[in-house]
Amino acid sequence: MSENILEIRHLVKNFGGNEVLKDINFNVKKGDVICVIGASGSGKSTLLRCINMLETVSGGQILFHGENIVSGKLSVAAYRKKVGMVFQNFNLFYNMSALKNCMVGLRRVLKIDKLNARRIAINYLHKVGMAPFINARPRQLSGGQQQRVAIARALSMEPEILLFDEPTSALDPQMVGEVLAVMRTLAMEGLTMVIVTHEMAFARDVSSRVVFMHDGVICEEGLPKQIFNDPQKQVTKDFLARFMRG
């Protein structure tokens, strides 16, 4: 079980003259739960968006099962079926119920018949505790509920990796817990995840590896207890000290 699902090699991203990601290298193995932490503006979101090809990569390679998707034959849409994403602002489709949100990808992208699509969607909505709300529209749900539906929508595609970009930072404090609880369960079940987060307690408890980003590079990376208890670099210490103080 040591094969890499994803290998990021020398990834570079510029916005105009602004180099936001500078030579990023890291691998994701099956079952990894990687938490990406770092100061605001360090390039965490940009990294996730590059991995999911929502931004065009400026240089380097992203290998998915050894196949380069930056310039390879694999179509972007086909690749995205396997790599899900959960956004800070949920991005649920406003014109559909919670159930339809989870079904639309199954129906239109994976071409699964209606009955099975419904079964799969409800199964995952149930898993995130949103089964009673299948008929609700996104605007009728609280932030925490919307994010759980968004997680169910991503899970319904049964992706190999799920990317999370600060899934709880748009939520009121009392709703953070319900979303993190769902993510904890997914981690325990062995889903491969890359999570950008400011929830340090969550990162420490749940992740198999922590990546600390600073100024567009991976500054330090390791087991959670190494990063949190015994950081090697001064910037990591400063960041954690600032964060723990609040």
Added chain:
Amino acid sequence: MDTFFQWISYIIDNSGLSMLRGARNTLIISFVATILGCLIGFVIGIVQTIPTNKNDHAIKKFLLRLIRVALGVYVEVFRGTPMMAQAFFIFFGSALLFNINMSMWFAAFFIVSINTGAYMSETVRGGILSIDPGQTEGAKAIGMTHYQTMTSVILPQALRNIMPQISNNLIINIKDTCVLSSIGIVELMYASRGAAGANYRYFETFTLTMIMYLAMTLFFSRLLRVIEKKMEGELNYDLATHDTLAHTSGMYNYPMKEGKR
């Protein structure tokens, strides 16, 4: 005052039927042309918002740019000139230049549709651009193509947002088809002029004409508002507490909150 109402009833008796027939034609033309115009508008609005990126083929980029320039010219020309001038220009121009003798009805539908299309294309483009980019990203993230994203996510939302402008266009078309009377289309304005001339009663006839136009526009603006309301969807939702699927597939039990009703 007595004579006013006597004349009104006289006109209704003598010309009422022809005016009603004219009103019917007004409605048919404005209805069909609004629908066709919206189709034109959607096609153009969709073409104008096709994303391009660096990796696209050079021919695709060139063609797309060419089409966009042509569509841009079309929109500017038809929004920037009066429909009556367009009517003469197209009706007589097509006969002279291309030897096409348009039938009256074809000319009517053609002119009003193409005019509505020019306005609607900008509306649709704006409607598409006004949808939160997060919706597109959400769709891309589950592997949808541009086409799937447009048809499942963006266009339904854009359509809902621009319904008021579509209604507005229908109302404008009901009124503005009157310019077609100048190329001999027998709609309400043409019929009214005929009725007024035959009886030498302009004021009374056009009182009736005004009432008929107003009745049509009021009726349709109310009707369309009801449809808009329908499209906004239910304000409330039912908790699916009796959905068998939702409860037999149980593997996990999260503490459930009370839903809002």
